[in-house]
Amino acid sequence: MVLAKDYDSVMGRANEIMKKALGLDYQEFESGSIAFDYEALMKSTNYTLEEVAKIQAKTAVGNTPLIELRNLSTLSRKYAKPGYGARIFAKDEAANVSGSFKARRAACAVAHAKKLGYKGVIAATSGNYGAAVASQAAMQGLECIVVQECYDSKGVGQPEIIEKARKCEAYGAEVVQLTVGPELFYSFLSIMEDTGYFNASLYSPFGIAGVETLGYEIAMQCRELLGKDPDMVVCTNAGGGMITGTARGLLKAGCTNTEIVAASIDLTGLHMASDSQFNKKSCTTGHTGFGVPYATDPDHSDVPRSAARTLRYADRYVTVTQGEVMYITEALANLEGIERGPAGNTSLAAAFSLAQELPEDAILVISETEYTGAGKHIQPQLAFARDNGIDIIFGDPAKEDKPGVNIVLPKDPGYIKHQEADINRFRQSLINRACKKAGVTNPSEADLKFLAEETKTNVEFVKKTLGL
Amino acid sequence: MSKKGDWVRIHSIVLKAEERTGRIPEDTQKCDFQQWTKGFLQDESANIGDEVTVKTAANRIVKGTLIEETPYYTHSYGKFVPEIIEIDKQLRQIMFGGDK
């Protein structure tokens, strides 16, 4: 029988297609109410942290250097009160094969696909993850298809995304490029159904288990190098996999006192599915356009339940601006001799300012860097912005930043200032949405406990949010 | 003209504007949902604008309009952005008082 491939028919088969493409039935983790068994989902991978590390070691992933950014720490101290300004360290994830921490996620997902006997893998991503999956597929001998949201309706794409397409093709993958819009999911499902390939979702438990080694390594390297645990770890946040995996790894290493901070670029005001605004932004990940919706409603990705859950792990959520990230990226190259891609430096911009809240002997780690190259570099990204009518000015980002209108480079490093987002409001939003989605008005004890865990709060906070 | 086996880029419209889902911004709603991919030409020969079939890097058979023969990348390190040099100068000044 030939299956109908029109939009409604394919979307109608979504659950069936996804189940086949993941080899995992999410139904077994559901309670039938709001709660689901998150830890059981994470355990379903059946890989321990040691096994994950072994898989990664075989494919040139992990064990990246932890580098002290001495000059940036010194510079940051110039703007802190006496005795303040933490030591800033960067986990140089650009050293992974394929150039970003996404290789950790991909290594596990692709190894698992291979173990289950799939002939190929497919991933929906315009970012580093595509390159990571393509690289791992090349190494592990599977076919690979990457589906990208790439262009506006005129066929114009951000240089950063075009570079990712090039890198995927360099590893032998097919890249399917689409215009802006959520119908990407239809194309993705349709190709998945036709090929029978594994859904190497960014949000599967295999992917997130792959990031746990990152947090674990940070803990071990801090202990070895400095004789103590990090006081603060800052993670660039979009879909929440980075922060979830890193925090879980830190906890597995016993770092229970480390403060975990999510950092995103503030893109308030830009609509992510707008054709005309698509090329008005100058970063393609690590921004609030992904970060906030995923934090407050993790389960709207390409799997029934996301293993990436920001608010389970974040103690704080801060934002920085595009201009601050561009500036700090140049500073990293100029003062540290480390040239890396801007998106991964979102956490660095935040860290530069967060360090000033901590004493001089405190240890602040940013969880990653990413590779840089043609298109994926501040010069082409700023030049593209200027060509798209964006004003590039020096000024005070806190006062003048308008996403889609300008990029405000801080007039001196003292103007790099993170903004504290209201994490309690995000938590309340998650709680309300989860109840609404499940259609539940009087949650059970188990639901309340689940929502408290989901938001790193307590039952009292959940009850108060729901007016119970 | 391309001949069978040549590497080409094709384009197609996956959903016409009026077929798109309702839950998108108005400006996006007015646009067709489009797709591009690349592959080895399966037709004996074809010219730009022809409807063709290709075999992709992942061995999929896909149809579309031929839009580029021997496609290549043109993204780069971008045009000169004078502000970047300003940042460099400022950082040197603050850290080293000018020269190192």
Ligand SMILES: Cc1ncc(COP(=O)(O)O)c(C=O)c1O
């Ligand atoms: C370099 C880099 N850093 C951080 C992120 C954010 O990770 P996540 O989506 O898991 O929050 C991404 C991916 O989007 C990335 O490519």
